[in-house]
Amino acid sequence: MAGILQYEFTRNALLAAMLVSIACGIVGTFIVIKKIVFISGGITHAAFGGIGLGYLLGVNPVLTAIPFSLLSALAVGIIGKRAKIGEDAAIGIVWAVGMALGILFVGLTPGYAPDLFSYLFGSILTVPFTDIIIMIVLDIIIIVTVLFLYKEFQALSFDEEFSEITGVPTETLYLLLLCLVALSIVVLIRVVGIILVIALLTIPTTIAKQFTNRLKRLIIYSIINAVVLTVIGLWLSYLFDLPSGAAIVLVLAVVFLISAFVKRLIVVRTLHA
Amino acid sequence: MKNGVIVDMQHVYFSYDDVAVLEDVNLEIQQRDFLALIGPNGGGKTTLLKLLLGMLEPDRGVVRVFGKNPRQARRLLGYLPQVFTFDFDFPISIMEVVLMGRLGKRGIGRGYTKADKAAGLEALEKVGMEDFRDSEIGKLSGGQRQRVFIARALVTEPKLLLLDEPVASIDTQWQQSFYELLHELNKNISIVMVTHDISVVSTFIDKIACVNRRLYYHGSKKEGMHKIAEMYECPVQVLAHEMPFLDEK
Numbered sequence: 453m454a455g456i457l458q459y460e461f462t463r464n465a466l467l468a469a470m471l472v473s474i475a476c477g478i479v480g481t482f483i484v485i486k487k488i489v490f491i492s493g494g495i496t497h498a499a500f501g502g503i504g505l506g507y508l509l510g511v512n513p514v515l516t517a518i519p520f521s522l523l524s525a526l527a528v529g530i531i532g533k534r535a536k537i538g539e540d541a542a543i544g545i546v547w548a549v550g551m552a553l554g555i556l557f558v559g560l561t562p563g564y565a566p567d568l569f570s571y572l573f574g575s576i577l578t579v580p581f582t583d584i585i586i587m588i589v590l591d592i593i594i595i596v597t598v599l600f601l602y603k604e605f606q607a608l609s610f611d612e613e614f615s616e617i618t619g620v621p622t623e624t625l626y627l628l629l630l631c632l633v634a635l636s637i638v639v640l641i642r643v644v645g646i647i648l649v650i651a652l653l654t655i656p657t658t659i660a661k662q663f664t665n666r667l668k669r670l671i672i673y674s675i676i677n678a679v680v681l682t683v684i685g686l687w688l689s690y691l692f693d694l695p696s697g698a699a700i701v702l703v704l705a706v707v708f709l710i711s712a713f714v715k716r717l718i719v720v721r722t723l724h725a
Numbered sequence: 726m727k728n729g730v731i732v733d734m735q736h737v738y739f740s741y742d743d744v745a746v747l748e749d750v751n752l753e754i755q756q757r758d759f760l761a762l763i764g765p766n767g768g769g770k771t772t773l774l775k776l777l778l779g780m781l782e783p784d785r786g787v788v789r790v791f792g793k794n795p796r797q798a799r800r801l802l803g804y805l806p807q808v809f810t811f812d813f814d815f816p817i818s819i820m821e822v823v824l825m826g827r828l829g830k831r832g833i834g835r836g837y838t839k840a841d842k843a844a845g846l847e848a849l850e851k852v853g854m855e856d857f858r859d860s861e862i863g864k865l866s867g868g869q870r871q872r873v874f875i876a877r878a879l880v881t882e883p884k885l886l887l888l889d890e891p892v893a894s895i896d897t898q899w900q901q902s903f904y905e906l907l908h909e910l911n912k913n914i915s916i917v918m919v920t921h922d923i924s925v926v927s928t929f930i931d932k933i934a935c936v937n938r939r940l941y942y943h944g945s946k947k948e949g950m951h952k953i954a955e956m957y958e959c960p961v962q963v964l965a966h967e968m969p970f971l972d973e974k
Contacts, residue, residue: 485815600834607825610817613806617778618881619799619829665861667816 461577462690468579469682471587472643472652477675478598479636480653482629484661485670486609489654491528492633494543496649498524498550499637503571503646504557513571514583517641518590521634524550529627574645574697576686583642590635597632605629606667643682644697652678655704662715681707729756731885731915732777737786739772746772750786750940754885759911761930762919768937770919771807774887777917778804791884800829803883805874807890807919813863819873820845820858826880848876851906853899867894875903879910886910888918904929 483492502520506513528546532539558565570578598605607615608625616622633653640649660673685700732754739747746769754760762770775781776788779795790798803826826848827841837845849855852872862870871894878886886907892900907916908929918930935941 485812487812603821603824603837604828604833606817606821607828610811610815610822611809611825613780613809614804614825614877615828617780617799617802617804618826620833625833661814661816665814665816665863666818667821670816 464579464581464584465576465686465696466683467584468576468587468643469686470679471584471591472640473656473675473678473682474591475587475594475636475639476652477656477678478594478671479632480657480678481660481667481671481674482598482605482609483633483653484657485667486605486629488630488633489650490540491532491543491630492637492653493650494528494547495521495525495630495634496637496646497547498528499634499641500554500571500646501550501552501557502554503568503641504554504561507561507565507568508557512582512586514586514638514642517638518586518635520550521637522631525630525634526627529630533623533626570645571641572645572647573695574641574643574648574700576643576682576696576700577690579642587639587642590639594632594635594639597628601625601628602667644700648697648701651701651704652682655701655708656681659704659708659711662711677707730754731756731791732917733787733789733792734773734776735787737776737788738784739769739776739781740784745938747776747783747936748939750936752934752940754915754917757911757913757915758932759907759916759930760918760932760934762917762934762936763921764936764941770936771889773936774804774889774917774919777885777887778802800881801884803878803881803886805878805886805888805891807893811862815862817862818858819849819854819860819862819865822862822873823848823858823876823880826877829881844880844882845876848880849873851879852876853902868896868899871895872899872903884914886914886916888916890919890921892920892922 483489499517499521501524502517503513505520506516509516524546528539528542531537531542531545535542558568567575567578569575604615604620604625607620608622608629612622612626615625636653637649640652644652656677657670657674659677660670664670664673681703682700685703686696688694688703689696689699730753732752734750734752737747737750737752738745750773752773762773764770772781776783777790777795779790779797779799788795791801820842823845824837824841827837827844831837831841846855846858849858852875854869854872854876857865857869857873862873865873871891875888875891878888892903895903907918910916932945
């Protein structure tokens with residue numbers, strides 16, 4: 453393992469793994485406890501529109517993905533809450549429209565679209581340093597927001613109706629949470645790709661949730677899970693020359709299965725103890 | 726705000742889509758009233774509470790709470806919702822649940838103060854759940870959870886307490902002390918309670934309102950009992966059996 457650290461691209465990859473883990477540990481926890489996994493999936497796919505826009509304008513697609521995913525988050529949130537079509541229909545619409553725009557933008561871009569595949573399926577080994585800087589900034593925004601609004605997000609996730617009655621502006625907070633989801637998606641896109649982002653936003657927390665019922669611990673355990681498992685996935689992909697995004701997701705899935713089994717063993721033990 | 730009138734509903738109509746739920750409801754609640762809202766399922770009791778909380782807007786008519794628009798009066802209200810479902814694994818402690826009642830008193834992004842935590846503990850003591858303050862919500866029984874939610878309604882230090890079927894899952898032994906607690910609170914604050922438990926009305930409550938789309942009756946409980954029988958379309962004797970004071974007449 454030490455040998456691979458001498459290359460800049462592997463150092464960047466490890467740094468990217470850390471930054472990704474902070475975002476998905478914090479935001480993923482709220483996604484899981486607020487049960488907004490599919491909303492997050494919808495925003496993720498809609499973010500592809502932003503990637504396409506980057507190609508069309510000739511700028512870094514990660515940068516254009518930021519406003520695009522933020523707008524998608526607000527669109528899903530507002531349509532889902534206000535229009536009478538229901539949240540799942542709103543997710544479906546924003547999901548498909550975002551992707552369609554992305555395909556359209558890429559189609560309009562003259563010439564060939566290089567690296568498009570890496571935005572869809574991720575490529576942690578080719579994350580450039582400029583993207584690392586963007587990820588650091590977004591991580592800081594996520595950390596600071598959650599530090600300030602920890603108890604509000606917890607209350608909102610537990611009982612939105614009651615929070616509203618106590619005078620908390622729940623709709624604004626909910627939209628803000630969706631914006632954090634959008635930012636975390638941008639952090640993750642480079643590493644696992646649009647199609648696999650949802651795995652990192654759900655699996656580390658789902659594993660941790662089996663072993664703690666404390667929110668702070670859940671966040672910390674999720675981050676640790678994410679760091680350890682993405683690095684293992686990264687290492688396996690380096691070792692066997694596998695696509696990194698897929699390797700990371702499959703490592704997450706296998707560890708989830710093992711953890712569910714271990715949890716069952718613990719429950720059975722305590723029942724018979 | 727008229728003297729002593731804290732809730733004033735005038736000609737209130739409400740419907741979900743095309744289904745009329747409340748029609749021409751007029752209701753005045755006085756300071757330190759203890760009012761039971763009774764009526765059949767689907768009669769609009771919970772809807773009425775939600776109108777008072779400003780969670781729903783009436784189609785027609787006026788709702789005033791403490792002389793204000795209900796949304797602006799929210800900080801004066803304590804609310805216990807009808808049993809609601811949540812994920813039993815949800816990462817939240819009992820104390821954190823109770824402190825939700827203080828969310829509105831803190832600015833957004835501010836931490837709870839020592840006074841908040843003391844009030845949270847006091848509310849838990851009132852419902853006899855202080856030993857569980859660090860437990861997880863999923864580990865409690867249905868009745869214990871209900872007591873925690875009652876504490877959450879109390880910790881807001883409300884002037885008007887709105888309770889939606891508070892004793893539904895509480896064991897009879899604790900019910901008695903719960904009603905005594907309400908009786909004690911009623912010395913300073915007003916209480917509106919949705920209930921199916923008519924026997925309770927006889928001992929603790931001084932006013933009743935019968936809701937079944939319309940507000941059938943509102944006033945002191947004695948005359949009300951016969952109206953309830955009419956509304957539920959069940960013979961008065963059955964009710965009288967549970968309601969010893971009816972025979973006294």
